[in-house]
Amino acid sequence: MLSQARDPAAAPRTPLIWALQAEKAGDNAQVDTLLEALGLPVTVKRLCMGRRWQRGKPRIRANLGHLDRAASDALEPPWPDLIVLSGRRLMNVALWVREQSLGHTRLVLVGRPHGHYAAFDLIVAAPQFRLPARANVINLDLPLIEPPRVAISEAAQLWRNEFAALVRPVTAVLVGGPTQPFRFDAQVAQALIDRTLAATAGAGTLYVSTSRRTPAAVTRALARSLPPDARLFRWAAGSADNPYLALLALADRFVVTGDSASMLVEVARLGRPLAVFELPVGRGPRQRLARLRALFGHLRWRGHGARPQRDITELHRALYRMGLAVPLGEPFPASSGADGAHMQLAAIRTRICSLLGLCAGEPPAAALRTDNPASESHA
The missing domain is CATH 3.40.50.2000 (Glycogen Phosphorylase B;)
Known part of the structure; x- marks a missing residue:
């Protein structure tokens, strides 16, 4: 049976926010960076995948069948006002929670939606995902990765x-x-x-x-x-x-x-x-297969303004x-200054505050987390 959505009038002043995290340190770090900029209390839900899905990719839908529920944090009421997540396998979890909350929970995705644009209230995407301009999409200059x-x-x-x-x-x-x-x-x-x-x-x-x-x-x-x-x-x-x-x-x-x-x-x-x-x-068989899949993806999404394939270039x-x-081969650049990340974070923070119905004045502020070793080489 679906749990009843909470009465907004009875909700606490501070919204309940969940951060969904799995084993990918880079994804987790981007969620951390966004939430540190938001500056509100957060409950982290650490989730483990079942053996089949540690590398596999389930069909995107409101479902928890790919989780190892015993090894994961509990997903139970009270349901959150907001979920922030990154990664395809956690999309299913977020959609399931919103279904349990009878649509109350807002969803913020860091990354690409794999075509499910309407499923998320806000999508924050790095440049390599090449997402189209949409009302619920913020395309970043750089990924939300902060050095520790x-x-x-x-x-x-x-x-x-x-x-x-x-x-x-x-x-x-x-x-x-x-x-x-x-x-x-x-x-x-x-x-x-x-x-x-x-x-x-x-x-x-x-x-x-x-x-x-x-x-x-x-x-x-x-x-x-x-x-x-x-x-x-x-x-x-x-x-x-x-x-x-x-x-x-x-x-x-x-x-x-x-x-x-x-x-x-x-x-x-x-x-x-x-x-x-x-x-x-x-130039091998795997690369040819990848190029064919990319071509199929472009044809499938043609007319939707989307280019779904990740392109690190x-x-x-x-x-x-x-x-x-x-x-590499050109003269090394001089040491550079700020890259505008904080301005983009401020814009994201304003959008999330609007989703949560917070006052339109000065949004909550907090220093970015600086002690989270996100890089693959030391994770």
């Missing part, structure tokens, strides 16, 4: 002596992994190092840090390609000597592989000199346009 500034400062103190022994300038090379339709294999790893050495004229120290998505073959190729005085961190789960945060604090310039939105945006928001290594498009172009990065 407190943790970076702490790492700087711990690693300062080790970095003091390195020949300057230190060029941090932050390595992600393959993602459709791009190729990232041993040959591409060799090209990454060759082009980085050319861009730096071999000066200073290369400090390469791999991440959880870096294939072992790529890590081995990187090790073979590096000059003798370079440093290489091989990512491992739970490793206590991960230099990622220290690199964000102490490196002089950065080369980041173009697959990783989180690492690109963290470096950019810190205003550090950044070059993007754009991965080549693959849109993020690259946004970074270049804003002067926050250059393609």
Whole structure:
């Protein structure tokens, strides 16, 4: 039986807000950033997927069948006034909760709606999703990813002596992994190092840090390609000597592989000199299948103004346009200033306050969270 919606007149002055979170640290961090800017109390609901759905993608509908209910936080009344979420699998949960609340719960999605535009009261989308202009869509200049500034400062103190022994300038090379339709294999790893050495004229120290998505073959190729005085961190789960945060604090310039939105945006928001290594498009069967799916998606949504496929190169172009990065091979940009993120957050906050029926005056304010390590390389 559906639970009865709460009487708005009896609702508490402070709205009840849920943040839905699963295992993807990058998605969670974007929700955190938005809610910190909103500045209202939040209840976090941590949800675990059933075995089949840890990688699989269920059909989008109001349903909890893909959850491991025993391992997840309880979803029960009182139903929230607002849910903020990111990710396809959590969309089903949000739709189910709104159904239980008899339509009372408002939904704010960070990311792409996979065609379900009308299902959400507000959609906040990064540039790589290329969403059409709609009344309930805010297209961001950059994803809602904030670098963990407190943790970076702490790492700087711990690693300062080790970095003091390195020949300057230190060029941090932050390595992600393959993602459709791009190729990232041993040959591409060799090209990454060759082009980085050319861009730096071999000066200073290369400090390469791999991440959880870096294939072992790529890590081995990187090790073979590096000059003798370079440093290489091989990512491992739970490793206590991960230099990622220290690199964000102490490196002089950065080369980041173009697959990783989180690492690109963290470096950019810190205003550090950044070059993007754009991965080549693959030519194998999987890449051809991905291109066919993309074409089918464009044909399916033609006439709706939507381009549903994620395109990470849109993020690259946004970074270049804003002067926050250059393609690898061009001169490193100077350290940059603010990127306008706070102005966009203020606009999002105003829209959410309107959804909640808060007063039209000064909306709640709060400092952005600065201690949430969102990046894939140290999550």
